[in-house]
Amino acid sequence: EAQVTQNPRYLITVTGKKLTVTCSQNMNHEYMSWYRQDPGLGLRQIYYSMNVEVTDKGDVPEGYKVSRKEKRNFPLILESPSPNQTSLYFCASSPIEGGRYEQYFGPGTRLTVT
Amino acid sequence: LAKTTQPISMDSYEGQEVNITCSHNNIATNDYITWYQQFPSQGPRFIIQGYKTKVTNEVASLFIPADRKSSTLSLPRVSLSDTAVYYCLVGLGAGSYQLTFGKGTKLSVIP
Numbered sequence: 001e002a003q004v005t006q007n008p009r010y011l012i013t014v015t016g017k018k019l020t021v022t023c024s025q026n027m028n029h030e031y032m033s034w035y036r037q038d039p040g041l042g043l044r045q046i047y048y049s050m051n052v053e054v055t056d057k058g059d060v061p062e063g064y065k066v067s068r069k070e071k072r073n074f075p076l077i078l079e080s081p082s083p084n085q086t087s088l089y090f091c092a093s094s095p096i097e098g099g100r101y102e103q104y105f106g107p108g109t110r111l112t113v114t
Numbered sequence: 115l116a117k118t119t120q121p122i123s124m125d126s127y128e129g130q131e132v133n134i135t136c137s138h139n140n141i142a143t144n145d146y147i148t149w150y151q152q153f154p155s156q157g158p159r160f161i162i163q164g165y166k167t168k169v170t171n172e173v174a175s176l177f178i179p180a181d182r183k184s185s186t187l188s189l190p191r192v193s194l195s196d197t198a199v200y201y202c203l204v205g206l207g208a209g210s211y212q213l214t215f216g217k218g219t220k221l222s223v224i225p
Contacts, residue, residue: 004157031211042217043158043201050211058212090157101148101205101213105157 002027004106006091012112013081021076021109023091031094031101032074033058034066036087037108043090049074050096081113118202118216125222132189134219136202139183145205147178147185152199152218161200162187189221197223 004025013019025032033048035058045058049068063085065077074093078085088110092103119137126132138147146165150158162169164176164185175188189196199218205211 033213035215040217043215045213045215048211048213056212059214088155092157096211101146101203102160102163103148103150103158103213105159108155108157110155 002104004091004093004104006089006106006109008109009107010110012114014114015082016080019078019081019111021078021089021091021111023074023076023106024072025074025091025093025104026072027093027095027104028071029093029104030071030096031103032068033092033094033103034064034074034076035090035092036060036085037090038087046076046089081111083113085111086113087111117214118204120200120202120216120219122217123220123222125224126192127224128193129191132192132196132221134187134189134200134202134221135184136187136216137184138202138204141182141204147176147182148203149174149176149185149187150201150203150215152201158201192221192223194223194225197221 007022030051034046035043037043044060047066049055091106094101094103148163149161152158162174162176166178169176177186199220201215201218
């Protein structure tokens with residue numbers, strides 16, 4: 001089954017404790033992206049990746065890191081989480097075909113930083 | 115930057131046709147227009163995508179005028195299960211692959 005998986009689905013942590021949220025897709029998509037969603041603010045892009053070893057900043061990259069060492073995986077790293085990073089996070093992947101972006105989204109990771 | 119503007123919310127009765135319009139005045143020449151549906155606490159789901167004129171699939175139609183500065187998602191005969199937030203998305207084009215969602219339109223279907 002074609003899918004994007006994220007782990008963990010729920011995470012409660014404390015300020016400053018480094019964490020990683022994993023994202024994996026099995027569709028051989030070139031494009032992968034991370035979003036955060038907060039009430040009233042919609043979906044905001046954190047980082048995206050065009051292919052292996054190619055990443056770039058989205059709208060809200062501060063406080064986050066990403067890496068793309070393999071095509072299928074795109075982990076999101078919070079080196080020193082803070083309470084304002086409490087949010088619902090979505091990973092997505094998409095084929096790239098001209099200007100087309102048909103993104104497939106993961107189920108989401110709900111992060112709480114206390 | 116090709117940002118989008120949509121109505122914040124809409125109400126509709128079951129069985130009616132719903133049209134949601136999105137404004138994207140600065141859309142780039144090579145950008146496609148994509149619509150997503152999102153239910154609470156779930157990831158967005160692709161509905162339809164188009165470049166110009168009209169596109170239709172089994173769940174929706176997408177109308178894009180010649181100037182491409184707006185687009186309209188049409189949902190025929192909505193049901194209660196269509197209650198969701200609908201997002202219009204356009205790429206930024208010009209070699210940039212950064213994508214910006216608008217705040218979406220919350221559609222409430224009333225029995």
